Amino acid sequence: MKQQLQTMLALQDEINTLVNDNWRAQNFAWYRAIWVESAELLDHYGWKWWKKQEPDMDQVKLELVDIWHFGLSLELQQGSPEQVAEHMLEELGAGRCSAGDFRTNLETFTLNTLASRQFDLVGFTQLLADAEMAFDELYQRYVGKNVLNRFRQDNGYKDGTYVKNWSGREDNEHLAEIAGELNTSAADYSDQVYRALQERYRDLAVA
Template identity: 80%
Template structure:
């Protein structure tokens, strides 16, 4: 787990730096982003008692990954990635327990986040348990989303030149297909994923130009 945490922290630092070179000094309200994402997460899970709602679990997991991005950003401000990873691992393990009431646990997590303006790792671990999302799945989903975000930035996302749909499919579909053929346990998993994505994108755009 610690190696995976260090990898994710490094990737988050890279994408934050890509957006703003001096991001650590900006004191962005990451906790506020977590709060807003938590509300979106609850919408996908369902909370209305006056109508039938089934949890959209895949969307719920995607929102948890988005929250994880902001949480990692907060954690990176605590120190160097190696030491932060150790602290995170301990807090995540302390938060591991049986599944409970997801809505109530999400409210506790959000309240703790707003009160402390920090990332409630133990509370987040509980949310993962509630939706039966293993840490390995969180890692796989996070790395995929991070690589896609970085790839988009590198290929003209800011100036509008990036082409999101290739061969009738969105880029995230291509990403999922590529990821299925790679070993997520490889030390250079994110680099392999980025390289394969870049190669496929270039082939597609070259064929249409």
């Protein structure tokens, strides 16, 4: 887990730096982004008592990964990926393991994040348990989304030249296929994902 955590922290530092060289000094409102993502997550899980709703757990997990991106950014405000990893490992170990009431736990997590303007890592661990999302799955989904974000930036996302649909399918769908074909335990997993995206983009999107 420690190596995976350090890898994710390093990747988050890289993507933040790609977007803004001096991102640590900007004091971006990462906690606010977590608040907004939490509301989107609740919509995917379902909360309306006046209509039938079934949790869309794939979308719930995607939103948890987006929250994780912002949470890692908050943690990285405190130091280097190596330093932060030690602290995060302790917090992850303190998290509860049994599933509970997802909506209530999400509200508690969001309130704690807003009140402290920090990442409630223990609360997030509870949400992972509620969603039956193992740390390995979080790692796989995070690395894939992070690499896709970097790939988009490298291919004109900011200036509007990036093509998001490849042969009639969104890049997220291609990412899911690619991630399912690779070994997530490989040391160069993120590099493999990037290369595979590059090949598909060249062959499909710009054909």
